Amino acid sequence: RVLSDGTAAWATGGISVCAAPGWQVVVGGSAPDGAGGAIVVWDDYRGGDIDVYAQRVLSDGTMAWAAGAVALTALAGDQWWATVTSDGAGGGIVVWHGGCDGVASICAQRVGPDGTPVWQAGGIPVGGGGGSWPVVTGDGAGGAFVAWEVAAGQYNSDLYAQRVLSDGTTAWVTDGVALTKAGGDQWFQAIASDGEGGAIVAWQDERTDDSRIYAQRVLSDGTVAWTTDGVWVSAEIAHGYSPDILGDGAGGAWVVWRSGKVHAQRLRPDGTPRWTGTLLVYESNTGRGADKPRLVSDGAGGALVAWQDNRHWYKVDNYDIYAQRIGEIGYRYYFPAFRRD
Numbered sequence: 004r005v006l007s008d009g010t011a012a013w014a015t016g017g018i019s020v021c022a023a024p025g026w027q028v029v030v031g032g033s034a035p036d037g038a039g040g041a042i043v044v045w046d047d048y049r050g051g052d053i054d055v056y057a058q059r060v061l062s063d064g065t066m067a068w069a070a071g072a073v074a075l076t077a078l079a080g081d082q083w084w085a086t087v088t089s090d091g092a093g094g095g096i097v098v099w100h101g102g103c104d105g106v107a108s109i110c111a112q113r114v115g116p117d118g119t120p121v122w123q124a125g126g127i128p129v130g131g132g133g134g135s136w137p138v139v140t141g142d143g144a145g146g147a148f149v150a151w152e153v154a155a156g157q158y159n160s161d162l163y164a165q166r167v168l169s170d171g172t173t174a175w176v177t178d179g180v181a182l183t184k185a186g187g188d189q190w191f192q193a194i195a196s197d198g199e200g201g202a203i204v205a206w207q208d209e210r211t212d213d214s215r216i217y218a219q220r221v222l223s224d225g226t227v228a229w230t231t232d233g234v235w236v237s238a239e240i241a242h243g244y245s246p247d248i249l250g251d252g253a254g255g256a257w258v259v260w261r262s263g264k265v266h267a268q269r270l271r272p273d274g275t276p277r278w279t280g281t282l283l284v285y286e287s288n289t290g291r292g293a294d295k296p297r298l299v300s301d302g303a304g305g306a307l308v309a310w311q312d313n314r315h316w317y318k319v320d321n322y323d324i325y326a327q328r329i330g331e332i333g334y335r336y337y338f339p340a341f342r343r344d
Contacts (some may be wrong), residue, residue, distance in 0.1 A: 029043055134153050152189070
């Protein structure tokens with residue numbers, strides 16, 4: 004834990020969340036518990052196959068749950084690609100791929116503040132067979148929105164979404180609502196709450212010869228709000244990869260992506276761009292450019308963007324971490340970027 008003044012709150016080098024035998028691979032990371040701590044989830048190999056485990060880390064760095072963490076899955080076969088969002092009540096909603104209903108479904112489990120699984124043992128099915136790479140965000144009412152990829156043929160994958168209510172029931176049609184069924188691959192999806200009971204999903208889209216960034220909004224009742232198969236976020240940028248998305252609290256969203264450079268756009272609730280032209284957050288003419296931009300709110304109407312950066316390529320594939328703040332109306336704040344020499 005890093006405090007607001009930049010000091011580390013816990014032991015030098017960090018604390019051990021899990022030291023069980025075998026590999027523990029963090030995929031979906033952590034979600035705040037609302038009390039200064041976090042719910043951490045990972046894929047765990049201690050049993051010979053892959054299961055999903057979780058632990059709650061308190062604000063003082065101590066573990067709240069059983070030593071070795073809580074197993075959310077223990078079924079035969081692999082359950083993997085765990086990701087988590089807060090349930091707004093001290094616990095979390097964990098989503099993964101595989102196993103809860105005997106087929107390779109997208110599954111979910113709610114874990115309470117005391118580490119007890121709330122829904123049926125082994126999790127509930129969120130989407131039907133063939134789904135993979137889920138992403139999740141809270142719905143503001145104790146449930147969650149989940150989006151995932153479904154293979155529809157060679158070099159063709161579609162995106163679906165589902166809302167899981169706080170009691171573990173699904174709110175929309177069985178196997179989820181189709182966000183896009185366009186040709187080619189739609190993948191590398193990211194999801195955010197729209198702040199009005201729905202969610203917005205952005206993704207990398209291969210329906211043309213170029214990779215582009217598309218987005219779709221789905222309302223609280225499962226209605227898709229924007230153009231069929233999604234809106235093209237930035238018509239003047241031909242290439243786009245690795246998007247991230249952040250709800251703006253007003254029914255729209257910020258979207259960032261990379262194309263060697265880092266770009267941003269803000270979408271209105273109707274899916275139209277709020278800014279005239281795409282905001283160039285960072286332009287690189289050296290090395291392999293920037294990659295994996297990630298967003299967080301600045302709490303003041305704007306957003307912070309961080310990314311890995313290869314501008315110092317001459318250091319033998321050296322990547323540093325940089326950051327920039329972008330304003331509500333589409334400009335950059337020119338404070339020095341952070342990097343590691």
